[in-house]
Amino acid sequence: MTVTPNMDFVNDIIANGGESVNMCYQCGTCTASCPSGRQTSFRTRRLVRMAQLGLKDETLSSEDLWFCTTCYTCTERCPRDVAIVDIIIAMRNLAVASGNMFEGHKKVAQSLLKNGHTVPINDEVKAQRKALGLSEVPPTVLASKDAKKDFDKIMKATGFKKTIGE
Ligand code: SF4
Ligand code: SF4
Structure with missing residues (x-):
C-alpha cells in the first residue's frame, strides 16, 4: 500500500x-x-x-x-x-x-446535547445520592430548567449538533 x-x-x-x-x-x-x-x-x-x-x-x-x-x-x-x-x-x-468521531465518544456527546450532562442521572444514582444525604439531582443544569435553556442556546450557537454529525 x-x-x-x-x-x-x-x-x-x-x-x-x-x-x-x-x-x-x-x-x-x-x-x-x-x-x-x-x-x-x-x-x-x-x-x-x-x-x-x-x-x-x-x-x-x-x-x-x-x-x-x-x-x-x-x-x-x-x-x-x-x-x-x-x-x-x-x-x-x-x-x-473531518467527520471521524469514534462511536462511543459520539454517544457521550449526544448525551451531553440531550441532557446537558455527559452522564445522565438514573434511579440508582439518585438513591445513592439520597443515602449520602445529598439532593437526588445534583444542583447543575440537570436541576435547573433555566440553566438547561441557556445550555441549549450555547449548543445552538456553537453548532455542536452539526459538529458531532447529528
Ligand atoms: S515518552 Fe513518548 S512522547 Fe515522550 S519522548 Fe518518549 S516516546 Fe516521545
Ligand atoms: S493519557 Fe493515559 S491513556 Fe492517554 S496515552 Fe497517556 S498514559 Fe495512555
Whole structure:
C-alpha cells in the first residue's frame, strides 16, 4: 500500500494545541506507562510518530486515537516534556472536523446535547445520592430548567449538533 505523507498535518496539530509534537524522540516511555495500551492495541509512541510522519488520513481515521483516557500518566513520565494529551486532543479535534468521531465518544456527546450532562442521572444514582444525604439531582443544569435553556442556546450557537454529525 502506498502512503502519501501530508507534512501540513504536524503544523495543524501544533496550531491546535499540540506544540510539543516534534519534541518526541521515540523513547517509548509513554507506551510502557499507558494503562489503556495494556488493554488495547493502542500504542502512544506510535500515534505520536504517525503524526510526525504526516500520516494524516491514517491517524485521523484510527480507532487508537480514541483509546486514550486522558489519565496524563504519559505526560508526567515523558523525559522530553511532550504534552502528549494535548497532542491527542488536537488530533481528536481535527478528526471530528473531518467527520471521524469514534462511536462511543459520539454517544457521550449526544448525551451531553440531550441532557446537558455527559452522564445522565438514573434511579440508582439518585438513591445513592439520597443515602449520602445529598439532593437526588445534583444542583447543575440537570436541576435547573433555566440553566438547561441557556445550555441549549450555547449548543445552538456553537453548532455542536452539526459538529458531532447529528
Ligand atoms: S515518552 Fe515522550 S519522548 Fe518518549 S516516546 Fe513518548 S512522547 Fe516521545
Ligand atoms: S493519557 Fe492517554 S496515552 Fe497517556 S498514559 Fe493515559 S491513556 Fe495512555
